[in-house]
Amino acid sequence: LAQDNTFKIGLILPMTGQQATTGRQIEAAARLYMAQNGDTVAGKKIQLIVKDDTSLPDATRRLAQELVVNDKVNVLAGFGITPSALATAPIATQSKTPMVVMAAATSSITQASPYIVRTSFTLPQASVALADWAPKNGIKKVVTLVSDYGPGIDAEKYFKERLIFNGGQVTEALRVPLRGPDFAPFLQKVRDAKPDALFVFVPSGAGAAVMKQFAERGLDKAGIKLIGTGDVTDDDQLNDMGDVAVGVVTSHHYSAAHPSAMNKKFVEAFSKANKGLRPNFMAVGGYDGMRVIYEALKTSKGQGGGDALLAGMKGQIFESPRGKMFIDAQTRDVVQDIYLRKVEKKDGQLYNVEFDVIKDVKDPGKAK
Ligand code: DHB
Incomplete structure (x- = not known):
């Protein structure tokens, strides 16, 4: 783990290529969450490290390995498509690094590692x-x-x-x-x-x-x-x-037209920060994923260790722009309307x- 007072989130996304809109939406949402909630949590300075995997699973795995070994990230996050998430699961398990899946939505993903938590949805x-x-x-x-x-x-x-x-x-x-x-x-x-x-x-x-x-x-x-x-x-x-x-x-699970006060604020703020771009279901997965990480860091009192963080992620229940949502402590998967x-x-x-x-x-x- 980082010796200094930083808490590192390695956000691996398709920023170019066929899935580039997913990367753009999730990065924008993660940055919005940080702008709204500050970049200091439980005494730690949050550092977001964004990497482009071009949606190729070999690249996702290589980047995850580098983020864990060289950057010593506390959390891996993102994962635009299922093959990218599955390719990274063994790295999360071996390094005991929580892996927050913000986009990929094949049911079985959460079973690929006990360190995976999902904030998107399942098909x-x-x-x-x-x-x-x-x-x-x-x-x-x-x-x-x-x-x-x-x-x-x-x-x-x-x-x-x-x-x-x-x-x-x-x-x-x-x-x-x-x-x-x-x-x-x-x-x-x-x-x-x-x-x-x-x-x-x-x-x-x-x-x-x-x-x-x-x-x-x-x-x-x-x-x-x-x-x-x-x-x-x-x-x-x-x-x-x-x-x-x-x-x-x-x-x-998500529409930009969802008629709640929280969603109206979310859509407005997202759009304002991104030249009028409308947030989609990928954005909300990224935004809520950041929430899950921030709150886990608070409950683990800034320790930042993988198992303590994971424990703080399991069972979170909160209001999202999509409506009420819940991270099932048993499956680590999202329960939602x-x-x-x-x-x-x-x-x-x-x-x-x-x-x-x-x-x-x-x-x-x-x-x-
Ligand atoms: C996945 C990717 C998507 O863009 C989507 O809308 C749903 C699922 C996936 O690869 O899991």
Whole structure:
């Protein structure tokens, strides 16, 4: 550990490349949290060290190793995609360094190391709520389209299981590559299959391309509804998606339009500090991740040792801009409300407007 009075947070994010919006959102949110809450906690000076892993897991692992060995960071944080989080888990375990996952959302991540705590969400958590909503709203036959890796496979599986349980069916399950996806041929297949709805999971940053192709292939005109987890109507991009997005129903843990006093303040402050940028669900994961770290440092009275910090992270319950949230002490995963939202235009701006809520949702993946 650092001999001096600093407390170091190694924040590894994709700042360039396909997932760069995730890095930009999380870094901005972490800096906002520090600006609002000061950079001295329990007598320690907080130092944020940001590293760009370009979303390549080999780079994430190498940077994590350097941060632990050379910089002697007290906490590792960030992790834009699942493969980056999984690649780093053994380093967290070996070095007993708490690892706060602020973005990646495959259910199994928290089981990869006892030092992982998550402040984002899980795809099973978000998907199940939509599979309960759909059949009650005229959607029985669904084609699923997901990015072909951890979170997409979780979304596909948990959405399908629950839809079948509710009397619906998935007529086809399509998977697109994570890197450089071309959605057009898949969407043509969906158009020909004419399901009631297309369920989509793509990672943050890819939603606008799906939306554009969906409209260009005329799926909306063919009466096929687009539904998905809230990743597809990502607040980082939503406003530029155009009218094709209006009416799209998604389920997720965060909307920039969440009508609480705390969220209004958060959105305003974030936007002001970042040239009008709207915070998305990645930003809120970063903001709350910093909260979890700050409070753990306070309860461990500034010791900064891995096990003491971890103990201070487990069981935290607090109000986030997303609503109430909780770090389950057993699973170290986030328990939170999941909202059903519909894209609406308000004063010329597109928003995910919440219309229903399922309270205190645990990750369904942990029960298996
Ligand atoms: C993951 C990445 C995302 O951008 C997202 O929206 C959900 C999950 C992931 O890789 O785990």
